[in-house]
Amino acid sequence: MQKRVSLKTIADELSVSSATVSLVLNGKNQNGRVSKEMSQKILDKAAELNYIPNSLAKGLKVGKSRTIGLIIADISNLFFGALALHIQNFAEEKGYTVIIGNTNEQLGEMEKLINFLYARQVEGLIITPTEKSQILLKKLFHNKIPFVLVDRTFPELPVNSVLIDNYEISYQATLQLVKRGCKRIGLVTYKQDHYHINERRRGCEDALKHTGLYNPDIMEEVRYDFLKNDIKRAIFSLMSTKERIDGIFFTTNSISINGVKELIKNNINIQKDIQIMCFDENDAFYILPYTVPFIRQPIKEMAQKAVDLLIDQIEMKDEENQKIVICAELVLSENRMF
């Protein structure tokens, strides 16, 4: 890597000081600081040498890196992938770089990432927090580092967050199954401590209770680390109850796709034998010869709000914290291909 072109390179070639060059290149020569001719010369020379400022130096000097950190729980999940893409686009629009990190749902990884990003002088963070990460968030709060939680939150903490209306949409989605005539509706959810997942469960259960269909025996829990096996077990368990169930609500993306796989594997006709309701859309759903109803999260809007909120915090030093709730959408027929 040969020596880069710096302000000084340009300054030397034109025999002016680097301050002058800086002034011109940053458009800060307002009230007749630098003459028109010199300005033009500098601009031309910069273009000629293809000058690109060193943002490390600039960041160091002005104390702003114009960088934000994005901490994602599982980048191999399409939902988070899309979220990351949009966050990056919106942030870039506003002049910020995004550094993405992946925790794999591991608390230790999340801590490492925070330190790592802190070292790189990020001005703020957008985080999908892992379980039990409250302590880490409190530390951020204490260090006055702006951050926004997205997709997930801890309701007991005074944080900024962007979430969907998990309870409400799950309630509505379950009602939809009822409307379709399901009488024995089961649920498959994660055995964990995430507020957003539990809200989905609560929404489903409340809908069942209010319609007199609630049965605790067909609410199944699966573990993240043993997803495939647990789903297999859960579906088997659900399908072998005395009175066969006729509806299932899946609370997440990964549970939905694996649940559908398992149903198909067991030759259960998702149209006739059972009605299902999935969380998040999936390419696979579009390929099946029948409609798979699902809950669509407005990912782009979530990304937009998260970026806006974070940048507000960074730039205005807005002390108030906001909890933004975005309405998800029930998609019932859009993926019908026939």
Place this chain on the structure above:
Amino acid sequence: MQKRVSLKTIADELSVSSATVSLVLNGKNQNGRVSKEMSQKILDKAAELNYIPNSLAKGLKVGKSRTIGLIIADISNLFFGALALHIQNFAEEKGYTVIIGNTNEQLGEMEKLINFLYARQVEGLIITPTEKSQILLKKLFHNKIPFVLVDRTFPELPVNSVLIDNYEISYQATLQLVKRGCKRIGLVTYKQDHYHINERRRGCEDALKHTGLYNPDIMEEVRYDFLKNDIKRAIFSLMSTKERIDGIFFTTNSISINGVKELIKNNINIQKDIQIMCFDENDAFYILPYTVPFIRQPIKEMAQKAVDLLIDQIEMKDEENQKIVICAELVLSENRMF
């Protein structure tokens, strides 16, 4: 954001110079530079204050940012998503941060990204180049910025690259269709100028020629920007030839998934009516009640090689450029669920 803890903060609290603190914290107090007691005091204080070095300052001073840029063509594509994930993991293992950017297959975006990453002092780049980006690569080469192309390349350029054996695996995959009894094998590929895609086409066509089955009339081209419509047209065209085709080779991920969708939509039985061969795996394939044979690219290995190669270039200043070819894998039955 409150004032961060710097070397000077620690130095002042212990009434030593910041040089001493730096020496200790970097483990450079080899030959009796700093006393054991002072070292321990500094270490303790650093831990107490939760000191995290400012990598902007460090990068500026030592002229190394320990950052690499990753330029991806389309992050919403699962293949690239997985590639990005693994590249990030391997790079992190070696102590490098990755800044990811997305070009959306746009040359202009690629140029912007290169400048952007250059400004952030990346030490090297891993790139899936867009079409016609040779000029940009030449500029990188001229500026002696280490970079590695992955997935795609320009054979006429003396660059480092990590690719799969596109020609060979496509040849073999086509032969597989022949072995399964297909007599009229069509192809759907992109109408473009990417070497790797054209190699896939050439591999398929050569296999057909060598088995006497080549027919230029059933080689279909689709446009990236009008993928869905063009696929619809291509499949229609293929299926309405006088003698119906009985095999299709899809040259990419996105073509495969859309092609399969379209076949299903037209009620064509992928088992009985037609045999297909896809590029890259997809969740959707696992959900179908029959096997979809596909070509699996060893993404993790590609990521590993790309990172290793780039870091060699960065650290050893290896002048020689290498073209690494990794063997892809034909997956014929793994996704059978029944």
Place this chain on the structure above:
DNA sequence: TTTTTTTAATTAATCGTTTAACCTGTTTAC
């Protein structure tokens, strides 16, 4: 006792930018 070596630190320059403060002519005002 004087010289050399060792130990344990400090100094100061540097990376590339930014920016407040300063300088030096020339014009304008009174």
Place this chain on the structure above:
DNA sequence: GTAAACAGGTTAAACGATTAATTAAAAAAA
């Protein structure tokens, strides 16, 4: 004719970390 205003710059310190060069005192060697 002197002061004030302005035009068109330059200087120098600073951001935080690194590191070669230096210093000062103590210990060891001569």
